[in-house]
Amino acid sequence: MxxxxxxxxxxxxxxxxxxxxxxxxxxxxxxxxxxxxxxxxxxxxxxxxxxxxxxxxxxQRFFTPLRLILLVAVLFLALGWTTKAGCLQQKSENGELVLDWSGSRPYVSMCYSDTVPLYSAERLNEGLMPYKTQFTDTDATGAPQERYMEYPVLTGMYQYASMRIAKAWTYLHEQWGVPAAIEVVLFFTVSALGLAMFWLLAIWATTRSSGAGRRPWDVMIMAASPLVIVHAFTNFDAIAVAATAVGMLLWARRRPGWAGVVLGLGTAAKLYPVFILVVLLFLCLRAGRLRPWVTASAAAAAAWLAVNLPVAVMWPQGWWEFFHRNSIRAVDMDSIYAVVSSFTGGWVFGGEGPRGGASPLANGITFVLFLFVIAGVAYLALKAPRRPRVAQLAFLIVAGFLLVNKVWSPQYSLWLVPLAVLAIPHTRILLAWMTIDALVWVPRMMYFLGMQNKGLPEQAFTVTVLLRDIAVIGLCALVIRQIYRPEEDLVRSTFPGPYSPPLDDPAGGVLDGAPDSESLPGPLRSRSAQRGRYQTNTASSAARPHTPIQTPH
Structure with a gap:
């Protein structure tokens, strides 16, 4: 050349x-x-x-936001595994390997997980079919009681399937010499792998729902949440979280029937996914779009019955155990009622200790307060100047349920994570709340350790519960503020540009861009809707013109 x-x-x-x-x-x-x-x-x-x-x-062809978010999620799930690994230690006792929980290991190492004790507490170690077999247990006073599996059907059958896999692996070890551990460790391992898959599914669905794909990076805080490290494998709540996230995605994709099916399956695992249908009822009523809601609700009922009806018919008493146990369950030490009792020096609901006793008063107060929560959500849905987004009201109703419920098991906070990401994608605020919530685990374990073992006193724990509740109430206040000031909502104000109107509700499905119904009675309509305000300022996120982002130099 x-x-x-x-x-x-x-x-x-x-x-x-x-x-x-x-x-x-x-x-x-x-x-x-x-x-x-x-x-x-x-x-x-x-x-x-x-x-x-x-x-x-x-x-990008490979390093897309979703794949990077999933990669971070896997890393944090691995950290979550390490926080529970201390409770999987084994020791030899009388020539047999047994679980080593000596020296209060679950509390000192803070590795406690319900999955491990449930293996024997629910008689899974005996290979029994849940809901079919009755067994004898003891109540809080030490008195014997007859009971069954106390989890909803889908969660109970998930435990049963994990147990069968663990026993099959043990059989392979005995017959073919494959490496193995004691069965309860295998059970935890199988359960945790499945729960990790459910959590990744929830992240995938939340990413697809986040601003209709325009704000995928919001979900990074869900993947890297401190709550994942502490509670991803504390119990089986990731099943319902995944079902809720996928159901909301299907609703956003305008598939109400399939959304109902998935939400119905989620309700068969935990109760709270059905609250999404309550929110959708109020929003569809305001928009005059009740047919999709009826379709979703009918599909949810059919899916829930398909899971529950066979068990209820074959083993009615075992199927009813979940509802029975919740009705007689004592006030939980993580609830606001235990906090009030702790600082007032008396147990409001009877009994002794931070959990109090089983009391109709506790059930009645919880029920009435939750009705007020539903009424407040209905008021916001119908009377707010601009129709709220689905995720905003979903977060409020689930957070309200947790705040007024007599039970807030620590892993329940996972329910709020995807809803918070969709409702209020403010990274610093969400990270602060998640950190506070995750750190409640430390004094909880130290309180269980007992003062005689150099643990923490009761109020050292209840103070942290109060701080967590205040943080969640603060998030609710921020959501309500943005409902009344939609211009401060990051999702709705995402790149409106000079030629395109603000977004309405990218995850709203048939509600996205729909005008308010004029057929509602006057008392049920907001003043802004009556004046026609926001009717011309609301455009469907899918149909609005796209304007390229001018990134600053």
Whole structure:
């Protein structure tokens, strides 16, 4: 190659193939966290600063936001595994391997998980079919009682399936010599792997729902949540969390029938997914779109019956155990009632200790207060100046249920994580709440350890519960504020641009962009709806024109 040819080749390599076009550099309406999120902006400084103005955003073939978020989720799930590993230690006793929980290991190591004691407490170690076999246990006073599996059917059958896999692995060990451990460790391992898959499914669905795909990075705080490290494997709640997230995604995709099916299955695992249908009822009533809600509700009822009816018919007493146990369950030490009792020096609901005793008064107060929560959500849905987003009301009703319920098991906080991400995607605020909530686990374990073992006193624990409740109430207040000031809602104000109106509800499905119904009675309509306000300012997120993002230089 001659000198002239080399010079021309060098010029060709350094000349842009064409003028810069922002439409080809940035995917329309994609959120850029390193510019819009303070936490991401500060973190990006360690990696070279915010994304460049000429970067190709949204066109990656492999390292997509979803795959990176799932990768981070796997890392945090692995950390969650390590927090429980201390309770899987084994020791030899009389020539047999047994679980080593000596020296109050679950509390000192803070590795406690319900999964381990439930293996024997629910008689899974005996290979019994849940709901079919009655067994004798003792109540809080030490008196014998006859009982069955106390979990909802789908969760109970998940435990049964995990037990059968663990026993099958033990059989392979005995027959073929494959490596194995004691059965309860195998049971925990199988259960945890399944729960990890459910959590990843919830992250996938939440990412797809987040701003209709325009704000995928919001879900990073769900993947990297401190609550995942502490509670991903504390119990089986990831099943219902995944069902709720997928059900909301299907609703956002305008598939109310399938959304109902998944929410019905979630309700067969835990009660709270049915609250999403309550929220949708109020919003569909305001929009005059009741047919999709009826379709979703009918499908949910059919799915729930398909799971529960066979068990209820074959073993009615065992099936009823879940409802019976909840009605007689004492006030939980993580509830606001135990906090009040702790600081007033008396147990409001009878009994002794932070859990109090089983009391009709506790059930009645919880029920009445939750009715007030539902009424408040209904008021916001119908009377707010602009129709709230589905995720906003879903977060409020689930958070309200937890705050007024007599039981708030620590892993229940996982219920709020995907709803909070969709409702209020403020990373710093959510990270602060999740950290406070996760740290409640430390004084809880130290309180269980007992003062005689250098544990913490009761009020050292209840103070942290109160701080967690205050944090959740603060989140609820922020959601309500943004309902009444939609211009402060990050999801609705995502890149409106000069030629496109603000978003309505990207996860609203048939509600997205729908005007308020004029057939509602006057007392049920908001004043803004009566004046026609927001009717022309609301556009469907799917149909509105796209404007390329002009990233700053």
């Amino acid at each position: 001659t000198a002239g040819q080399e010079e021309r080749e060098d010029d060709r390599l350094h000349v842009s193939p064409g003028p810069y076009d922002p439409a080809t550099a940035v995917e329309p309406d994609r959120d850029i966290p390193s510019y819009t999120d303070p936490v991401a902006r500060d973190f990006s400084t360690a990696l070279g600063g915010p994304v460049g103005a000429h970067a190709l955003v949204g066109f």
